[in-house]
Amino acid sequence: MKRSLRIATLSALVIAAATTAYAQLKPEDAIRARQSIMRVVALNFGPLSAMAQDKIPYNKDLFVASATRLEAVWSMDASRFFVKGTDKPVAGSNIAGFTDVKPEIWNNPLKFKDAFDDNTAAIAKLAAAARSGDEAAMKSAVGGVGKACKGCHDDFKVK
Numbered sequence: 001m002k003r004s005l006r007i008a009t010l011s012a013l014v015i016a017a018a019t020t021a022y023a024q025l026k027p028e029d030a031i032r033a034r035q036s037i038m039r040v041v042a043l044n045f046g047p048l049s050a051m052a053q054d055k056i057p058y059n060k061d062l063f064v065a066s067a068t069r070l071e072a073v074w075s076m077d078a079s080r081f082f083v084k085g086t087d088k089p090v091a092g093s094n095i096a097g098f099t100d101v102k103p104e105i106w107n108n109p110l111k112f113k114d115a116f117d118d119n120t121a122a123i124a125k126l127a128a129a130a131r132s133g134d135e136a137a138m139k140s141a142v143g144g145v146g147k148a149c150k151g152c153h154d155d156f157k158v159k
């Protein structure tokens with residue numbers, strides 16, 4: 001195959017892959033994406049919550065690293081992956097066979113967006129507190145994030 005043709009074919013494949021990812025995301029891939037982001041969010045929130053409640057000793061480096069990562073992972077915007085029609089597991093797919101969404105997400109999209117934005121704001125506040133290095137402000141900002149997680153889960157996630 002000629003070099004130029006090879007490059008053209010390769011570009012076409014790359015474009016096709018990108019289009020598949022963003023325009024024709026399979027339901028199981030959307031479910032997997034949002035659950036994966038949530039899991040990594042929780043991995044970073046765990047130590048913050050434990051430190052704020054004195055369940056593990058406060059460690060400034062761990063706190064700042066976790067808050068910074070939490071903000072980065074949340075910025076991946078899991079809301080993109082709550083695609084209409086993905087409220088049921090897809091048999092034989094790559095997901096564990098479950099999704100815990102409530103249909104409320106699509107019946108009340110503005111409320112869902114508010115819950116999402118509340119958490120974005122709470123995480124921004126936490127990250128700012130972490131940058132300030134003020135231990136009391138850092139710990140109290142964790143509570144705001146915990147409330148925002150719970151607020152959304154109460155309304156939009158099956159227990």
Ligand code: HEC
Pocket residue numbers: 031034035036038039041042045098099100101102112115116117119145146148149150152153156157
């Ligand atoms: C705007 C709503 C919303 C916010 C805010 C939110 N979540 Fe979620 N979360 C969901 C929904 C809905 C699901 C269920 C997704 C599914 O099963 O498809 C979920 C699922 C999860 C899961 C289970 C993932 C899995 O493997 O199935 C964890 C863990 C989680 N969230 C942690 C958190 C933490 C920690 C926070 C706060 C830092 C948070 N979530 C904030 C809506 C939210």
